[in-house]
Amino acid sequence: MAKTTEKKRAVKFKAGRASNGTGPDEVLEGYERIDKFEPQGLERISAHYADILEAIGEDPKREGLKRTPERMAKSLQYLTHGYDLDPAAILRKALFKEDYSQMVLVKDIEVYSLCEHHLLPFFGKAHVAYIPNGCITGLSKIPRVVDAFARRLQVQERLTNEIRDCIHDTLKPLGVAVVIEAAHLCMQMRGIQKQNSVTTTSAFTGIFLDDHRTREEFIKLIASKLH
Ligand SMILES: [Zn+2]
Numbered sequence: 001m002a003k004t005t006e007k008k009r010a011v012k013f014k015a016g017r018a019s020n021g022t023g024p025d026e027v028l029e030g031y032e033r034i035d036k037f038e039p040q041g042l043e044r045i046s047a048h049y050a051d052i053l054e055a056i057g058e059d060p061k062r063e064g065l066k067r068t069p070e071r072m073a074k075s076l077q078y079l080t081h082g083y084d085l086d087p088a089a090i091l092r093k094a095l096f097k098e099d100y101s102q103m104v105l106v107k108d109i110e111v112y113s114l115c116e117h118h119l120l121p122f123f124g125k126a127h128v129a130y131i132p133n134g135c136i137t138g139l140s141k142i143p144r145v146v147d148a149f150a151r152r153l154q155v156q157e158r159l160t161n162e163i164r165d166c167i168h169d170t171l172k173p174l175g176v177a178v179v180i181e182a183a184h185l186c187m188q189m190r191g192i193q194k195q196n197s198v199t200t201t202s203a204f205t206g207i208f209l210d211d212h213r214t215r216e217e218f219i220k221l222i223a224s225k226l227h
Contacts, residue, residue, distance in 0.1 A: 037074055045073035079114055082151030087162075090145055091170040094138035101174070103214070105129040106142040107222050115186050116153035124182030124198065127222040130167055131174040131207055131214070142167075156182055156201050164203040175206030177218045 049069035053060040060069060107127040115122050126146050149162045164178045179202045188195055208215050 037077055041077060042070065042073045045076055046070045049073060078151075079112075080152055082148045085148035085151075087145040087148040087166045088170045090148060091137050091141050091167065094141050095171070096136050096138075097134060098132060098136045099134070100132055100136060103129050103131050103218065103221075104136065104139075105218065105221055106139060109143045109146050111146060111150050111159075111180060111182060113150040113152070113154045113156075113159060113182075115184060116155060118186040118190070119153070120184070120186040120189065122154075122156060122182045122184040122186070122199075124180065126163070127177075127179045127218075128163060128167070129177040129208075129218050129221075130171060133172055133174045135171050135173070137171060156180055156184075156199055160201040160203045164205060168205045173206065175204065175208040175210075175214065177208040177215065178203045179219075179222060 046069040049072045050060045053065060053068065058065060060066075105127065106129075107125075109126040109128065110123075111126045112121060112123045114120065128142050128146065145166055146163055149159055149166070160178050160180050164176050167173070167178075168176045179200065181198050181200045183196075183198055187197060204215065208218060
């Protein structure tokens with residue numbers, strides 16, 4: 001546990017995620033992040049996890065579990081680092097004036113989140129589209145916005161709406177469409193144990209709501225296997 005109290009550690013972390021069609025520089029810029037574990041928080045969370053291990057009948061001092069509370073605390077801080085990010089600011093950092101007014105679609109964005117009812121993972125894919133109204137954002141920013149909202153305690157419905165609203169309010173496009181398909185471990189490992197169920201949520205604004213042809217084009221594009 002001594003490690004958690006040492007001065008702020010900064011570990012470079014680079015996730016090997018799908019590039020979603022962005023250039024190499026964008027990918028680096030989009031996914032490289034610095035893990036800053038917050039030492040006071042780590043110590044506090046570790047102490048609670050040690051208690052929990054005891055409460056379930058384990059011995060937190062046995063060899064295999066010695067550093068488990070600390071590892072769990074770090075893992076939890078990482079899995080909830082979205083609280084430290086401002087998704088609108090991520091978009092605003094890369095706003096460009098552009099005349100393009102066709103659909104911009106980023107599909108198959110990996111999503112990893114924690115359900116706020118059980119703190120168990122739910123994970124899957126997000127598909128995000130918008131139709132610019134004079135203003136576009138860097139393509140890598142869309143997955144970063146998804147991640148900034150996903151790395152918090154969430155329910156899939158709110159996650160979907162938050163992504164939609166952030167893009168709508170920041171880019172002021174003609175419309176936004178968000179679809180998330182995710183499997184929930186709280187359903188698969190416990191409770192009703194529906195092993196293969198996938199939950200789909202969707203949220204639209206503007207032209208995606210008003211014009212069914214635009215919405216259908218979006219649905220067709222996310223269903224197609226052409227990458
Ligand atoms: Zn749950």
